[in-house]
Amino acid sequence: MKPPGKKQTNRSRIYQLVYQAGSISRPEIALRLGISLPTAIQNVKCLQADGLLEEGDLLESTGGRKATAVHLSRNARFAVGVDITRNHLSVVLINLAADIVGSRRVKQRYEDNAAYYRQIVGLINEMIASAGIAPNKILGAGFSVPAILSENGRLLVYSRVLNVPVLHCSTISRGLAYESVMCNDANAAGIAELWRRKDLDNAVYLSLSNSVGGAILLHNELYSGENQRGGEFGHSTLVRDGRPCYCGRLGCMDAYCSAEVLSRHTGGCLPRFFEKLSSGDPAIAAVWDEYSGWLAVALNNIIASFDCKVILGGYLGEYLESRLDDIKRRVATLATFSGTEDYVTPCVYKKEASAVGAALLYVRSFLQSR
Numbered sequence: 096m097k098p099p100g101k102k103q104t105n106r107s108r109i110y111q112l113v114y115q116a117g118s119i120s121r122p123e124i125a126l127r128l129g130i131s132l133p134t135a136i137q138n139v140k141c142l143q144a145d146g147l148l149e150e151g152d153l154l155e156s157t158g159g160r161k162a163t164a165v166h167l168s169r170n171a172r173f174a175v176g177v178d179i180t181r182n183h184l185s186v187v188l189i190n191l192a193a194d195i196v197g198s199r200r201v202k203q204r205y206e207d208n209a210a211y212y213r214q215i216v217g218l219i220n221e222m223i224a225s226a227g228i229a230p231n232k233i234l235g236a237g238f239s240v241p242a243i244l245s246e247n248g249r250l251l252v253y254s255r256v257l258n259v260p261v262l263h264c265s266t267i268s269r270g271l272a273y274e275s276v277m278c279n280d281a282n283a284a285g286i287a288e289l290w291r292r293k294d295l296d297n298a299v300y301l302s303l304s305n306s307v308g309g310a311i312l313l314h315n316e317l318y319s320g321e322n323q324r325g326g327e328f329g330h331s332t333l334v335r336d337g338r339p340c341y342c343g344r345l346g347c348m349d350a351y352c353s354a355e356v357l358s359r360h361t362g363g364c365l366p367r368f369f370e371k372l373s374s375g376d377p378a379i380a381a382v383w384d385e386y387s388g389w390l391a392v393a394l395n396n397i398i399a400s401f402d403c404k405v406i407l408g409g410y411l412g413e414y415l416e417s418r419l420d421d422i423k424r425r426v427a428t429l430a431t432f433s434g435t436e437d438y439v440t441p442c443v444y445k446k447e448a449s450a451v452g453a454a455l456l457y458v459r460s461f462l463q464s465r
């Protein structure tokens with residue numbers, strides 16, 4: 096999601112405008128927000144005094160006094176994002192501009208016990224300490240999980256991947272000195288992608304990892320449905336009575352489009368699959384041909400439903416950009432409307448999208464509250 100455009104106080108509007116503009120002069124702020132120049136100057140002064148804005152470069156002038164631009168103080172605050180998957184833990188530290196200032200990924204199988212959660216808290220504290228950031232500059236920690244959550248993100252209510260019946264956010268964060276919240280992994284990744292894509296207000300994020308998920312983002316807001324199950328494209332039915340899905344049903348998209356459908360042909364190693372595909376291995380080429388055919392069917396269905404860009408993400412995201420023309424060609428052969436294939440777009444974050452998105456929850460609420 097993009098920085099918020101919610102109308103609040105002049106101070107808040109100015110802060111959000113500077114965030115969106117990157118660098119802007121005081122007269123331009125006054126003009127764009129329809130406020131007087133003294134009001135703009137006074138509010139910028141307060142935001143500078145709070146360490147949230149910084150003086151920028153001297154701008155070119157067409158006459159009169161030269162104006163300087165102000166820009167965001169990127170490192171005024173930081174947020175932590177943790178991606179919890181079945182076999183790995185990723186921790187990122189981002190600043191207000193969503194720059195990753197620290198990241199660590201460890202191989203660690205998920206276990207619902209105190210030692211596992213202590214490890215998460217330890218990794219977070221270690222990262223903040225090694226970056227030399229004062230604890231009062233940390234806004235909070237977002238936990239990305241492959242699960243259906245309660246609306247407020249405090250309670251996990253369903254996760255076949257983690258195989259845990261119920262989980263409270265406070266259980267993960269016990270001993271952590273910062274606020275925390277959970278977010279569905281695909282939703283978090285979608286939030287991170289849309290934050291970076293200033294050209295998009297609406298998008299579907301398709302997470303093609305070892306399970307398939309997704310996020311629906313409309314007017315820069317996440318649409319998660321009546322029961323937080325929106326965007327679960329992995330369990331849409333692609334083939335009646337088709338292949339078995341891990342959810343227990345038959346023919347789910349997950350059984351045809353997960354990253355595992357490819358990596359199982361190269362001993363679970365996804366990079367190896369694409370190496371062999373590039374080298375022209377005929378057996379691997381046949382697997383890809385079948386896979387991309389099913390992916391095109393799924394993409395055509397999603398585009399026909401939402402009429403907006405579909406971002407290809409998840410583990411497969413980093414490999415699909417170079418295969419985009421092939422995928423688009425396949426979508427074009429299925430589509431009713433011309434140009435449908437151009438809705439398919441690669442992801443910006445090739446790694447750690449979910450962890451960044453979980454951290455962005457805190458950046459977003461900070462920007463809205465200034």
Ligand SMILES: [Zn+2]
Pocket residue numbers: 329330340341342343344347348349
């Ligand atoms: Zn399923």
